Amino acid sequence: MDVADGEELTVAAALAQARHHDDRIDLRVLLGHALERPLSWLLAHPEATIDGRARLLFESLWQRRRAGEPVAYLTGEREFHGLSLRITPxxxxxxxxxxxxxxxxxxxxxxxxxxxxxxxxxxxxxxxxxxxxxxxxxxxxxxxxxxxxxxxxxxxxxxxxxxxxxxxxxxxxxxxxxxxxxxxxxxxxxxxxxxxxxxxxxxxxxxxxxxxxxxxxxxxxxxxxxxxxxxxxxxxxxxxxxxxxxxxxxxxxxxxxxxxxxxxxxxxxxxxxxxxxxxxxxxxxxxxxxxxxxx
Ligand SMILES: C[S@@+](CC[C@H](N)C(=O)[O-])C[C@H]1O[C@@H](n2cnc3c(N)ncnc32)[C@H](O)[C@@H]1O
Structure with a gap:
């Protein structure tokens, strides 16, 4: 994570770490999962700070994603035919x-x-x-x-x-x-x-x-x-x-x-x-x- 330890992490700063289109999608899904918020909330609240348990969870999920783990295994869910399914490895x-x-x-x-x-x-x-x-x-x-x-x-x-x-x-x-x-x-x-x-x-x-x-x-x-x-x-x-x-x-x-x-x-x-x-x-x-x- 590029944001220094102790520095405040906002939604906008978390999402700005995307290097390309796929990153942007993954970051939104993982941040929404950590905050238990939908995408619409993330887009409407770029200034909101992420702290405590949500920040720890988000940082660890993003690190694992960067090491290659599939997003569906990190969030434990995937949509299929309009239904939300629980997914494990x-x-x-x-x-x-x-x-x-x-x-x-x-x-x-x-x-x-x-x-x-x-x-x-x-x-x-x-x-x-x-x-x-x-x-x-x-x-x-x-x-x-x-x-x-x-x-x-x-x-x-x-x-x-x-x-x-x-x-x-x-x-x-x-x-x-x-x-x-x-x-x-x-x-x-x-x-x-x-x-x-x-x-x-x-x-x-x-x-x-x-x-x-x-x-x-x-x-x-x-x-x-x-x-x-x-x-x-x-x-x-x-x-x-x-x-x-x-x-x-x-x-x-x-x-x-x-x-x-x-x-x-x-x-x-x-x-x-x-x-x-x-x-x-x-x-x-x-x-x-x-x-x-x-x-
Ligand atoms: C490509 S996955 C499909 C999973 C799911 N149907 C889907 O479409 O997302 C293939 C599935 O076949 C199962 N499988 C592999 N060998 C099998 C076998 N000999 N008999 C029954 N199921 C098997 C695997 O455990 C796996 O769950």
């Missing part, structure tokens, strides 16, 4: 791209109908909790290999009032579902190649490796899920998978080879094919209806 920090996966699932899950969906590798519970929150008749099963992640997910479901419609299962991919079948299986599995240099950079250094890396080409877990999904879907049920920027063709091929129909990929806001979906054992009567819904 045991879980992946939910990404904006994954909101596309949720939007695609919501299009396929009618609001007025009781449906069942499973979120495989739920992490913070982001996908399962968002689906349950947006679809009041939906029952969600959320699975993970990490019991610490399941605790965070359960906590998020309770905080957002959907715990009564979410259940949590510990275990590996489809094995965690027993013999149950669903209307929809959704997953954002690990999909980074295990030797990818990005794993040693930025926020990824701090996230659980088991949430990120999946074999030599990043496709290991996507293939496991595609291969086993049909045994857990009703006829006409949907599989929706998030994947890496260059994996859409491989996921489509695997889904088509396994018996999924109407397989296609959806682009994110950056124009990248980010989500691939298809329908299990759909008959021709359903095809026109499905194509209409997608168009």
């Amino acid at each position: 045991a879980v992946l920090i939910p990404r904006p791209e994954t909101e596309l996966l949720v939007d695609c699932a919501l299009e396929l899950l009618p609001a007025g109908k009781a449906t069942r969906a499973a979120d495989l590798g739920t992490g913070s519970g982001a996908i399962a909790v968002a689906l349950a929150f947006r679809r009041p008749l939906l029952q969600a099963v959320a699975t993970d290999i990490s019991s610490e992640a399941l605790e965070v997910a359960g906590d998020n479901a309770r905080r957002l009032g959907v715990a009564g419609r979410c259940s949590f299962r510990h275990g590996a991919w489809l094995a965690a579902l027993g013999r149950e079948r669903f209307d929809c299986l959704v997953s954002n599995p690990p999909y980074i190649a295990e030797h990818d240099a990005h794993l040693a950079q930025g926020d990824l250094r701090f996230e659980p490796r088991a949430a990120l890396a999946a074999g030599p080409d990043g496709l290991r877990d996507l293939h496991i899920i595609v291969a086993g999904a049909g045994a857990h879907l009703h006829a006409g049920g949907h599989l929706l998978l998030e994947h890496g920027h260059d994996q859409a063709a491989a996921v489509r091929t695997a889904m088509q080879a396994t018996g999924f129909s109407l397989v296609h990929s959806v682009r994110d806001l950056a124009g990248i094919e980010r989500v691939t979906l298809g329908r299990w054992h759909v008959d021709h009567a359903h095809t026109a209806d499905y194509a209409n819904r997608l168009s």
